[in-house]
Amino acid sequence: MNSPLEQYLRQLQQRLRFVPARWKGEQIAEVRQHLEARVEELVASGVAPREAEEEALRHFGGVGQTARSLMVAWWRQFLPLDVVTRRAASVVVAGWLLTIVIYPLLFSLYEFASLGKLGINLLHISYAVHLLHFFLVGTVAGRMGGRRGIAATLWGFVGGWTIARITGEILFAIQMSDPQARQQFEQALAQIARGEGVVMRTGPEMVYCAAMLFAGAYFATRHQLRRAVV
Amino acid sequence: MNPNRRDLPKNDLPLLILATLEDGPRHGYGIARAIEGVSESALRLREGSLYPALRVLEQDGYLQSEWEVQPSGPARKVYTLTDSGRAELQKRRAEWEQYARFIGTILRGGQKPNEQPA
Numbered sequence: 001m002n003s004p005l006e007q008y009l010r011q012l013q014q015r016l017r018f019v020p021a022r023w024k025g026e027q028i029a030e031v032r033q034h035l036e037a038r039v040e041e042l043v044a045s046g047v048a049p050r051e052a053e054e055e056a057l058r059h060f061g062g063v064g065q066t067a068r069s070l071m072v073a074w075w076r077q078f079l080p081l082d083v084v085t086r087r088a089a090s091v092v093v094a095g096w097l098l099t100i101v102i103y104p105l106l107f108s109l110y111e112f113a114s115l116g117k118l119g120i121n122l123l124h125i126s127y128a129v130h131l132l133h134f135f136l137v138g139t140v141a142g143r144m145g146g147r148r149g150i151a152a153t154l155w156g157f158v159g160g161w162t163i164a165r166i167t168g169e170i171l172f173a174i175q176m177s178d179p180q181a182r183q184q185f186e187q188a189l190a191q192i193a194r195g196e197g198v199v200m201r202t203g204p205e206m207v208y209c210a211a212m213l214f215a216g217a218y219f220a221t222r223h224q225l226r227r228a229v230v
Numbered sequence: 231m232n233p234n235r236r237d238l239p240k241n242d243l244p245l246l247i248l249a250t251l252e253d254g255p256r257h258g259y260g261i262a263r264a265i266e267g268v269s270e271s272a273l274r275l276r277e278g279s280l281y282p283a284l285r286v287l288e289q290d291g292y293l294q295s296e297w298e299v300q301p302s303g304p305a306r307k308v309y310t311l312t313d314s315g316r317a318e319l320q321k322r323r324a325e326w327e328q329y330a331r332f333i334g335t336i337l338r339g340g341q342k343p344n345e346q347p348a
Contacts, residue, residue: 029307031278033259033304060277066282073289074285
């Protein structure tokens with residue numbers, strides 16, 4: 001079935017994502033009825049069937065816009081966000097999810113009991129630097145949207161990561177000046193060499209990253225909070 | 231076709247849907263035709279925006295819908311105004327009329343209707 005109407009409905013079926021199947025089916029059925037009624041009217045007024053379909057679809061509007069509006073209408077019940085329709089905001093959230101997973105795994109090797117000379121775990125500061133940077137950039141990215149927003153998000157992730165690594169290395173060097181911290185770190189390395197697994201303290205870091213994730217996601221997309229007025 | 235056609239502003243659609251259903255239940259296509267018909271085709275409705283608007287109004291409790299079996303062909307979804315919908319329509323209608331009065335006053339150079347110029 002290659003009629004314009006069937007193609008439109010097929011594309012709408014594909015683009016209507018993240019909604020329940022039954023609800024999707026109802027929307028497609030309603031749209032089909034609407035378009036068929038319009039086509040019938042046009043044909044009755046003397047328009048050729050294929051032209052009538054094209055005219056009806058022009059009147060109805062683009063399939064992408066229709067699908068996005070319907071998805072927003074569905075998700076509006078649960079979220080005051082239109083994240084599903086803003087790619088840049090989605091990239092920001094995805095970036096933060098990567099951060100919350102990758103950071104504890106890669107940097108947890110540094111997480112040992114010593115509090116260092118200053119009495120705090122300085123590596124948490126490097127996390128804060130990274131996440132703050134990412135949060136600030138994410139806020140900008142969320143406002144920009146589109147390609148610039150995605151570029152800003154990627155810069156935030158890469159740039160923030162780089163800054164955090166540099167910060168982390170500096171803080172690590174400071175921490176290693178503490179003999180007790182150095183000893184514990186060497187013990188952790190020895191454990192790894194014996195195949196006893198990586199010494200990880202992911203609990204506090206996961207909580208910390210999760211808190212930054214949600215706080216950052218909230219503030220970055222707050223300016224997009226609007227009811228789906230259509 | 232009306233040469234003075236203009237696009238229907240997106241934010242006005244919910245009010246027009248509520249007003250259209252005040253006279254009785256309609257299905258989606260009937261609502262679209264009613265809006266175009268009453269405006270004498272002066273308002274150009276992007277019909278694809280109708281169904282998301284109907285979903286929103288349903289979620290807010292202003293409309294209810296049911297699938298009605300037709301004598302021939304598939305069932306059709308028909309929308310009816312609820313009591314909340316009627317109240318909301320009255321409220322939005324009053325706001326709109328007040329807004330139109332303000333704009334009219336400004337366009338008349340600050341003169342209210344029926345007021346003689348100084």
